[in-house]
Amino acid sequence: MGRFLRDNxxxxxxxxxxxGSLAGMILAGWHQDIDEALRDxxxxxxxxxxxxxxxxxxxxxxxxxxxxxxxxVYVVLTAMLFQRGSAESRDPDDPGRGNDQPGPGIGGWLYAxxxxxxxxxxxxxxxxxxxxxxxxxxxxxxxREGEAPQTMWQYLGSSRxxxxxxxxxxxxFLSTGVLVLLSIILRxxxxxxxxxxxxxxAQTGG
Numbered sequence: 555m556g557r558f559l560r561d562n563x564x565x566x567x568x569x570x571x572x573x574g575s576l577a578g579m580i581l582a583g584w585h586q587d588i589d590e591a592l593r594d595x596x597x598x599x600x601x602x603x604x605x606x607x608x609x610x611x612x613x614x615x616x617x618x619x620x621x622x623x624x625x626x627v628y629v630v631l632t633a634m635l636f637q638r639g640s641a642e643s644r645d646p647d648d649p650g651r652g653n654d655q656p657g658p659g660i661g662g663w664l665y666a667x668x669x670x671x672x673x674x675x676x677x678x679x680x681x682x683x684x685x686x687x688x689x690x691x692x693x694x695x696x697x698r699e700g701e702a703p704q705t706m707w708q709y710l711g712s713s714r715x716x717x718x719x720x721x722x723x724x725x726x727f728l729s730t731g732v733l734v735l736l737s738i739i740l741r742x743x744x745x746x747x748x749x750x751x752x753x754x755x756a757q758t759g760g
Contacts, residue, residue, distance in 0.1 A: 583610055608694060611687030612718070619680035620722035626673030628730055633670075638758055641737035641749045645758040681719075688715055 559566065584604040591598050604610055636646035644651070656666035664671070689709045696703050709715055733747070739755050742748040749757055 579614070580605060580610070583613070608687050608690035612684055612691050613687075615680045615684035615687060616718050616722060619677060619684050619719065620726045622673050622677035622680055623723060624726035624730055626670055626677055627727075629673060630670045636758070637734050637738075639738040639756050640734045641747060641759060642734045643758050684719070685710060685715065688718060 580601075584599065584601055587599045587604055587607070587609070590596075599607070632643060635643075636649070637643040638646055656662045685706070689704075689706050692709055692712075692714065693703050695701075704712070737748060740748075741751045741753075743751050749759070
């Protein structure tokens with residue numbers, strides 16, 4: 555058990571942080587909906603009802619969408635582009651990596667690009683689920699306020715939908731760019747995301 559925890563500590567820690575944060579999001583959002591229902595004199599939402607509500611689904615997958623987009627774009631761009639001195643970049647003067655060629659056939663190509671493809675597929679799935687949740691939330695608001703509903707395709711082109719997405723996308727690209735640049739001059743001892751503490755700033759990669 556000790557060896558298993560050592561070998562998988564990073565995944566376990568991130569998984570526990572994810573579950574704790576998700577539970578916190580659910581409880582905080584549920585109590586917020588309860589407060590709104592009390593103010594409006596509406597029926598109080600149950601926990602199960604809140605978890606499947608349009609507002610929760612939209613908020614959850616709106617964030618997942620931006621995270622998978624960030625990581626997918628990062629994986630693909632770091633395969634093609636360089637940033638001299640960054641721990642997040644290959645060396646532009648020696649970009650090759652041994653044993654890094656696709657195998658034969660379509661199967662080899664798919665495996666060689668499987669990480670980027672998987673992240674892209676997760677982004678698309680999260681985007682669709684965000685769209686469905688946000689659209690349902692809009693329809694519920696329109697019904698309450700007596701406004702005209704929109705089809706899902708009409709809502710896809712709405713400023714509300716794209717504001718929800720872009721407000722997260724911009725922060726993900728900013729944080730990734732900041733990490734790439736800060737890793738040129740700053741260090742974190744022991745982290746594979748940092749160059750060795752005594753490495754010169756111009757050295758690329760860890």
